[in-house]
Amino acid sequence: MTFRLGTRGSPLALTQAGMVRDALCAAHGWATERVALVVIRTTGDRVQDRALAEIGGKALWTKELDRALLANEVDACVHSMKDVETVRPDGIAIAAMLPRADVRDRLIGAASIEALLPGAIVGTSSPRRRAQLLRRRPDLRIVLFRGNVDTRLAKLAAGEADATLLAAAGLDRLGRGDIGVPIALDAMLPAPAQGAVGIEVRADDAAARRTIAAIDDATTSTCVLAERGLLAALHADCHSPVAALARLGDDGLTLAAELLDEDGTAHVVGQVTGANDPGADLAADLLTRAPVAVRRLFGA
Incomplete structure (x- = not known):
């Protein structure tokens, strides 16, 4: 029986789905043909001229995949976890994550943020990146850039x-x-779940859950779920400039985050280590200390 993986059709999405297919084949001793990649075009792929926050948020990347999964047209769906909305539909469960890759952002077009010429134009559709850039360089002009990697590079x-x-x-x-130069984490924390590939299944499909669980990277799952827990506690949405990164160390899990207003004028940073509920604890601390301009973007 063929195991069907739903995926978007962009080159990166197909590459990530191929990574999941290869991991499944290695874990279960399957031939490559045992896993089929089912391409599903999403609204986010079709609409390229507006920011996600204006036309429906992260669900534009997931709703068609969710429909196919719940309709039993596919057995699992592959996602870039940073593009998956915090509250998922009933009946869908995150079953596994692949080992996380480099979490940093890369700057293309200059040797560093400081090296950008005065008044330089930077293209991005991310409220987080916009706010972080303007906090460091308020002279920059930010314009909307959407599309896959090739589109944005073009x-x-x-x-x-x-x-x-x-x-x-x-x-x-x-x-x-x-391509480009990496930006240090102490200069720009990433988006929550950046660098992580997740696989979702129907919550009541025990066979699919077992199949996918075999390729789970426990460290990635623990860290990404902590970052998503922070988003949930903040009531963050696509308008909310938030950066977060969880890491496991000798003292347990450390979750660090930054909240900003739209233009980076106001911000708050913090971290917690070894908390039982790191997302909720850090959210409470940040919102207590955040300026009003920041708190209003996070449901507080």
Whole structure:
């Protein structure tokens, strides 16, 4: 019987689905043909000229995949976890995550943020990246850049902006790790779940859950679920500039985060280590200390 993996059709999505297929085949001793990649086009792929927050948020990447999964047209769906909304539909469960890749952003078009010329134009559709850039360089002009990696690089090459930011993980997975320069984590924390590939199944499909669980990377799952727990506790949405990163160490899990207002003028940072509910604990601390301009973006 063929195991059907639902995926978006972008080059990166297909690469990540192929990674899941290969991991399943290695874990279960299957031939490659045992896993079929089922391409499902999403609204987020079709609409490229507006920010996600204006037209429905992260669900634009997932709702068609969710429908196919719940309709039993596929057995599991592959997602970039940073694109998966925090509250998922009833009947769908995250079953596994692959080992996390480089979580950093890469800057393309300049040697560093500081090296950008005064008034330089930077293309991005991310409220987080916009706010973080403007906090460091309020002179920059931020313009909307949407589309897959090739689309955004083509816009940059066409002179629509002087620079852009892309996730290092995506570039690495596409064999383009030589493009741009990584931005240090102490300069720019990533989006929650950045660099993680997750696989979802129907919650009541025990066989699929067992099949997918065999490829789970426990460390990645623990860290990403903590970051998603922070988003849930903050009531964050696509308008909310939030960065977060969880890491496991000798003292347990450490979750660090930054909340900003739209233009980076106001922000708050913090972290917790060894908490029983790190997302809720850190959210409470950040919202207590955050300026009003930040709190209003996080349901507080």
